[in-house]
Amino acid sequence: MVKILEDSKSEMIVCNLAGYCTVECPSRNILNFSSYSARGRLVLCELLLRGRIEPTIELRDRLQTCTTCRRCNETCPSDIEQYEMIERARAYLIEKGVPPPEQFIPASENIMKRDNVLGIDQSQRNDLMKAINPPSDKSDTLLWMGCMFSFRYPEIAKTVGTILNTAGYDYMMLGDEETCCGDPLKMIGMYPEFEEIAKRNFELFKDLGIKRIISPCPMCTKALKDSYEESFGETGIEVQHVVQVYDQLLQEGKLKYKTELPISVTYFDPCHLGRHMKVYDPPRNVLRAVPGLKYADIPTYNRENNWCCGGAIRIGYVDTSVSVSEDAMAKIEKGGFEAVITACPQCYPSLQFATFDTKVYDINEIVAAAMGIKELGSGFVE
Amino acid sequence: MEKDELYNNLSEIFGPENVTVTFEDLIAYEGDDNRLRVLQVYLPEYQEKFLPNAVVLAENKEQIVELVNFANKNNIPLIPRAGASSLHGQLVPIKNGIIVDITKMNKILEINNKARYVIVQPGVLYKELNKELEPYGYWFPPDPGSSDICRIGGMVGNNASGVRACKYGVTADFVLGLEVVLPNGKVIRTGGKTLKSSSGLNLKHLFVGSEGTLGIITEIILRIDPKPSQEISIVIGFQSLEDACTAASEIMGAGLIPASMELVGPMATMALNALLPEELKLPEKTDNVTSNLLIRTDGDSERNAKEDMDRIINVVDKFNPVKNKSYTQEESDLVWKVREDSTVAGRRMGTPPREHYMTGSDVIGDFGVPIDQVPEFVKGTTEICKKYRLLLSYIGHISDGNIHLGFAYRRPDKRSARNEALAEREMAEFVVKLGGTISAEHGAGLWMSHLLSIEHGESLELMKAIKNLIDPNDIMNPGKMALDFIPDIVDPLNWYKEEE
Numbered sequence: 001m002v003k004i005l006e007d008s009k010s011e012m013i014v015c016n017l018a019g020y021c022t023v024e025c026p027s028r029n030i031l032n033f034s035s036y037s038a039r040g041r042l043v044l045c046e047l048l049l050r051g052r053i054e055p056t057i058e059l060r061d062r063l064q065t066c067t068t069c070r071r072c073n074e075t076c077p078s079d080i081e082q083y084e085m086i087e088r089a090r091a092y093l094i095e096k097g098v099p100p101p102e103q104f105i106p107a108s109e110n111i112m113k114r115d116n117v118l119g120i121d122q123s124q125r126n127d128l129m130k131a132i133n134p135p136s137d138k139s140d141t142l143l144w145m146g147c148m149f150s151f152r153y154p155e156i157a158k159t160v161g162t163i164l165n166t167a168g169y170d171y172m173m174l175g176d177e178e179t180c181c182g183d184p185l186k187m188i189g190m191y192p193e194f195e196e197i198a199k200r201n202f203e204l205f206k207d208l209g210i211k212r213i214i215s216p217c218p219m220c221t222k223a224l225k226d227s228y229e230e231s232f233g234e235t236g237i238e239v240q241h242v243v244q245v246y247d248q249l250l251q252e253g254k255l256k257y258k259t260e261l262p263i264s265v266t267y268f269d270p271c272h273l274g275r276h277m278k279v280y281d282p283p284r285n286v287l288r289a290v291p292g293l294k295y296a297d298i299p300t301y302n303r304e305n306n307w308c309c310g311g312a313i314r315i316g317y318v319d320t321s322v323s324v325s326e327d328a329m330a331k332i333e334k335g336g337f338e339a340v341i342t343a344c345p346q347c348y349p350s351l352q353f354a355t356f357d358t359k360v361y362d363i364n365e366i367v368a369a370a371m372g373i374k375e376l377g378s379g380f381v382e
Numbered sequence: 383m384e385k386d387e388l389y390n391n392l393s394e395i396f397g398p399e400n401v402t403v404t405f406e407d408l409i410a411y412e413g414d415d416n417r418l419r420v421l422q423v424y425l426p427e428y429q430e431k432f433l434p435n436a437v438v439l440a441e442n443k444e445q446i447v448e449l450v451n452f453a454n455k456n457n458i459p460l461i462p463r464a465g466a467s468s469l470h471g472q473l474v475p476i477k478n479g480i481i482v483d484i485t486k487m488n489k490i491l492e493i494n495n496k497a498r499y500v501i502v503q504p505g506v507l508y509k510e511l512n513k514e515l516e517p518y519g520y521w522f523p524p525d526p527g528s529s530d531i532c533r534i535g536g537m538v539g540n541n542a543s544g545v546r547a548c549k550y551g552v553t554a555d556f557v558l559g560l561e562v563v564l565p566n567g568k569v570i571r572t573g574g575k576t577l578k579s580s581s582g583l584n585l586k587h588l589f590v591g592s593e594g595t596l597g598i599i600t601e602i603i604l605r606i607d608p609k610p611s612q613e614i615s616i617v618i619g620f621q622s623l624e625d626a627c628t629a630a631s632e633i634m635g636a637g638l639i640p641a642s643m644e645l646v647g648p649m650a651t652m653a654l655n656a657l658l659p660e661e662l663k664l665p666e667k668t669d670n671v672t673s674n675l676l677i678r679t680d681g682d683s684e685r686n687a688k689e690d691m692d693r694i695i696n697v698v699d700k701f702n703p704v705k706n707k708s709y710t711q712e713e714s715d716l717v718w719k720v721r722e723d724s725t726v727a728g729r730r731m732g733t734p735p736r737e738h739y740m741t742g743s744d745v746i747g748d749f750g751v752p753i754d755q756v757p758e759f760v761k762g763t764t765e766i767c768k769k770y771r772l773l774l775s776y777i778g779h780i781s782d783g784n785i786h787l788g789f790a791y792r793r794p795d796k797r798s799a800r801n802e803a804l805a806e807r808e809m810a811e812f813v814v815k816l817g818g819t820i821s822a823e824h825g826a827g828l829w830m831s832h833l834l835s836i837e838h839g840e841s842l843e844l845m846k847a848i849k850n851l852i853d854p855n856d857i858m859n860p861g862k863m864a865l866d867f868i869p870d871i872v873d874p875l876n877w878y879k880e881e882e
Binding site for chain 2: 034
């Protein structure tokens with residue numbers, strides 16, 4: 001079972017209210033009041049558990065506007081898992097009868113009834129699988145595309161398949177049997193619903209004898225790895241983001257770059273891949289190996305210090321989310337790069353909507369272009 | 383005034399997006415004082431007593447003038463707030479009122495390296511200012527433990543300092559001029575851009591360290607100094623705390639002034655080592671060491687810094703050092719960062735699985751004594767703690783005699799909290815006898831206010847008269863620094879009676 005808020009009580013006592021988590025909190029930087037910072041949210045969590053405040057819609061909004069970036073955990077001198085506590089408090093509120101933001105209801109219903117967050121016909125996953133033509137019908141390695149890439153960015157999804165196929169990597173796909181990983185539900189605190197989805201997926205993986213899952217989506221990767229382990233204990237399944245696979249394939253000489261890409265770029269660490277899973281070097285290795293590519297980190301805001309794109313709260317709190325994206329883009333622009341590259345289907349649109357001059361690419365587009373298997377797009381919303 | 387009326391009035395001044403009267407926002411502002419938070423668990427009668435009525439996000443001086451006039455007319459207290467990293471209850475809205483958050487006033491208005499000053503708004507982050515000064519080869523050196531989050535307005539309000547105060551000074555030493563909105567709504571400018579002035583009474587220093595009790599600072603002119611380019615650090619372990627203290631005062635006695643020199647006592651050594659990677663750990667029990675001196679020297683060249691350090695080591699050699707360890711620049715950055723974080727991270731020492739051993743307290747003593755009196759201070763405070771059955775950790779800026787005491791007790795309850803506060807009072811009396819101060823850098827705020835008369839005697843009466851002259855309606859941060867009244871909650875004798 002996922003941890004509940006009461007389990008965090010001793011962590012709350014450890015909090016010294018030092019406030020290191022306030023300055024770097026993306027949502028507080030927009031919403032300004034202390035109650036929208038990690039410190040403020042933690043105070044609210046503690047007072048909620050002590051019964052000094054009631055579960056209310058107002059409280060929910062202060063907790064649900066957290067962008068889930070986990071920057072607070074990184075800044076905390078007492079190593080408190082602040083984000084996890086905020087997530088548990090969201091679940092606590094739902095348990096006490098305070099619903100999640102109403103804008104999220106359709107998305108959660110889509111997940112529960114239509115097997116994907118966007119509510120699109122699942123048969124499109126079969127079309128995607130057919131287009132990708134995975135090397136195996138049955139393999140112990142599963143390419144899990146995720147809802148966003150499958151439905152919103154199918155061209156990038158196809159590119160992922162082409163990269164892996166060209167590198168001779170063996171994997172299978174699930175077609176319309178792939179559903180939501182459940183992460184969007186867990187993130188907003190719908191724990192029982194998440195458990196239901198996760199259990200169904202985990203049973204399927206066991207039936208199919210899956211030993212390894214790879215995914216281009218950081219949220220799916222994090223959910224299938226950490227959240228499933230939290231729910232079911234040791235799963236026996238290795239879960240990796242595709243950039244980790246590309247890095248490995250490059251080292252083994254199976255993935256080869258042929259085309260020069262003479263542009264100056266930087267990498268935007270997705271929160272779920274970086275701070276949540278500590279995957280920092282593989283994407284950089286993959287980019288630094290591209291011939292002609294001039295790579296540098298975003299000044300100050302890189303790796304565990306990276307800003308957040310705000311994408312995780314786009315459904316519930318669009319204005320705040322867009323402002324967070326703009327803050328992130330402003331930090332990227334200080335580096336004067338031609339393009340910013342990310343590896344996440346939330347960061348990708350968030351940065352595209354916020355950019356003026358800087359091109360935005362998904363890392364798969366860059367890898368495919370460097371391999372000479374696909375031309376690089378314009379880097380702007382088309 | 384009714385909530386809606388207050389909201390409407392404040393919204394007219396600040397815009398609705400910059401005002402909140404929502405309970406879930408307000409309680410976060412009450413709940414962010416640690417000592418209050420813990421006391422409220424023991425003393426439920428104080429729950430929800432100190433809620434602000436509203437919080438506003440100020441964007442400019444004109445809004446603040448309007449606010450002050452409104453507050454004065456309606457007798458509503460105002461509590462200015464910057465980074466909110468103060469430790470002595472400076473921000474507790476003791477008579478409720480309006481929290482004036484100035485974090486949006488965060489512009490650096492001018493950097494003039496030729497004339498050696500900067501002009502900033504009060505919400506500028508300390509670390510951002512130093513980042514902007516870096517290309518000029520300048521810095522603003524006071525380096526409080528909260529340097530990642532504190533803002534210049536709060537540093538001025540508390541006269542903040544930290545590990546570099548001995549060599550470089552405290553915030554007050556750098557304040558050249560201030561713009562202040564007074565409680566009557568008038569705006570004054572005091573001081574200016576020059577590095578010195580002997581013209582008139584030095585009003586600017588009246589506002590430095592005044593904790594928002596005399597007005598709201600809206601602009602600050604600071605002196606900046608050239609930044610030394612090289613630093614080296616070393617840690618020296620001693621068999622006893624006393625040896626470490628004696629060695630430190632002998633270093634100063636020999637005319638050597640390190641950039642920083644920290645005393646890390648036995649419990650603090652354990653706390654720091656719990657956070658440091660193996661190769662950087664301070665010498666500890668297994669090395670026959672109980673206490674350490676963490677020393678940093680700096681200069682324009684590595685040679686200068688090293689020469690200073692060699693002279694220090696020569697002096698220390700006479701005082702039974704057991705083991706020393708030097709750090710590379712990169713290692714040293716981490717060690718000093720951990721040192722800065724240790725005060726807050728120390729709480730984890732008391733959490734499971736060690737909860738039956740001790741509980742980290744919320745009180746961080748901030749006494750300062752003449753440095754040659756530190757050994758005496760350690761002896762005396764240890765005795766006082768024995769009497770009250772408290773454990774004590776020593777960590778602090780021994781180079782200026784400022785020692786932070788971390789209390790810990792075996793059983794977290796009302797009685798222990800009361801004992802702790804009583805010990806603190808007894809220590810205050812002892813420290814003043816040694817020629818010291820009850821708060822060297824954290825300020826008196828709320829929690830030290832009942833101890834101020836011990837240190838200041840008749841001077842406190844003059845301070846009260848000044849407060850009354852400037853703020854006759856007592857709207858500016860009431861209940862702080864004993865300038866108007868001492869709130870009930872401060873006195874530990876009100877918390878728990880021995881016979882209970």
